[in-house]
Amino acid sequence: MAKKLKLKIVTPEKMLLEEEVEQVSLPATTGEITILPDHIPLVANLSSGDVVALSNGEYVPLAVVGGFVEVKKNEGITEVAVLADFAEHISELDENMVQQARDRAEEIRAKMINKEDINYEHFASELERSLTRVKIADKWRLKKYRK
Numbered sequence: 001m002a003k004k005l006k007l008k009i010v011t012p013e014k015m016l017l018e019e020e021v022e023q024v025s026l027p028a029t030t031g032e033i034t035i036l037p038d039h040i041p042l043v044a045n046l047s048s049g050d051v052v053a054l055s056n057g058e059y060v061p062l063a064v065v066g067g068f069v070e071v072k073k074n075e076g077i078t079e080v081a082v083l084a085d086f087a088e089h090i091s092e093l094d095e096n097m098v099q100q101a102r103d104r105a106e107e108i109r110a111k112m113i114n115k116e117d118i119n120y121e122h123f124a125s126e127l128e129r130s131l132t133r134v135k136i137a138d139k140w141r142l143k144k145y146r147k
Contacts, residue, residue, distance in 0.1 A: 003037035006074075007053055009062060009082040016062060016087050021053040024080055026069055035071055037078050042071040048132040050090075050139065051082060058146040061090045063136035065129050086129050090140045104130045 004020040025034045027049030035042075046067045053060040066085035071078065108127040 003078075005035065005037055005039075006077055006079045007082070008080070009051065009064075009084065009087055011067075011084050011087050016089065017053070017060065019053075019055060021055045021060070024051060024053045024082075026051050026082065027064070028069070035069075035078070035080055038073075039071050039078055039080075041073065042069070044069050046082070046084060048128055050136045051084075051087070055146065059144070060146050061136070061140050063088050063090065063132050065125075065132050085125075086132075088133070090136060090145060102130070102134050 002022065004022060005024065007017060007019060007021045007024055008015065009017040023034055023036050025032060026044075027047045029045040029047045032049075033042075033044065046064060046069060048065045049063075051062045051064050053062075064082070064084045064087045067083045067087075070081045070083075072081075073079070104126070108130065
């Protein structure tokens with residue numbers, strides 16, 4: 001039996017995923033990384049993108065925005081904890097949600113350009129979340145993955 005990782009993906013709101021997987025690829029701020037069993041201990045910041053776990057030969061993609069990943073060994077088992085500011089499984093993103101995210105991104109851009117509101121940090125964060133949803137949904141639209 002092949003070795004596996006224990007993967008947990010958590011946001012401030014909920015636990016999104018907790019299962020054993022063969023590998024997981026993540027968007028770190030220094031570039032994409034793939035974690036396999038027996039990976040060295042690691043802590044890294046996450047950027048916006050998709051976290052893709054491979055579980056029993058099926059891809060399990062999630063859109064993430066910010067946070068960090070911790071890789072550690074516990075009694076010989078590699079544990080991967082993803083603590084994301086925002087995360088969502090791709091199957092939750094239907095066409096209507098993607099269109100709403102596009103519209104919201106345009107609305108936020110207009111507010112930032114017109115300087116109607118001064119809370120730039122909030123708008124930048126919301127804009128990044130909307131654009132990530134759109135980008136990742138488009139990327140996985142025609143690919144096979146576990147729902």
